[in-house]
């Protein structure tokens with residue numbers, strides 16, 4: 001069959017977005033991996049699948065697959081592109097929608113000058129719910145990575161993140177440490193590895209080696225996790241501007257029981273179709 005898709009990105013974190021409401025397609029890890037391949041397929045960091053909701057009071061269901069085919073719980077840059085997609089394709093007349101994901105309901109909404117704000121929900125710190133193997137709930141925990149003891153903060157935004165502070169993101173060992181952290185045995189579901197440089201209390205620079213995708217130009221949940229970790233470590237104060245390699249995100253969080261609000265762009269690049 002001919003499968004229609006839209007190529008989109010959020011600060012260079014790129015997506016293949018598929019309307020599975022008006023197309024009879026059942027996404028599988030194998031098909032996701034094929035479509036995500038930058039040589040043999042369309043190529044993307046993640047695939048975003050738009051489906052009808054399974055719950056009442058919700059507008060859509062949104063499934064997320066990494067380029068390696070793994071289906072995951074949450075994607076921040078993807079959530080912004082999702083709302084841009086359903087509005088552009090006239091799948092809704094709303095500009096604020098409720099979206100069902102594997103990790104719960106999120107509420108992205110279009111704001112002025114093309115930006116999108118998403119309520120990404122309340123961060124999770126309990127190790128068992130991240131999941132992170134630990135008998136402590138300390139904010140900073142040691143993690144032995146190939147004999148080097150790192151100081152990380154483990155937090156879930158629906159998906160797991162391990163955030164460390166580095167002096168300079170440009171010289172941080174992202175390519176060497178990233179895969180080792182991603183596959184560390186204390187993260188039984190693997191993990192996204194964040195490298196955060198604190199510029200001042202309201203500004204950070206960030207690189208993320210993503211679970212199932214490698215380093216991306218930006219990671220929305222990674223930006224949320226880094227700001228939450230920085231505030232918990234008393235290094236940051238809300239709101240925080242996060243400079244990623246692909247551009248800037250604005251993150252606000254008012255403390256442990258509050259949701260994290262993320263604001264940034266969402267860009268549609270082209271429509272296409274591919275034989276599957």
Ligand SMILES: N[C@H](CCC[C@H](N)C(=O)O)C(=O)O
Pocket residue numbers: 013045046066072073074075076077078159160192210211212213216218219220221222
């Ligand atoms: N690689 C992530 C999913 C995509 C997250 C990222 N693209 C974002 O914008 O949050 C994971 O396996 O949890």
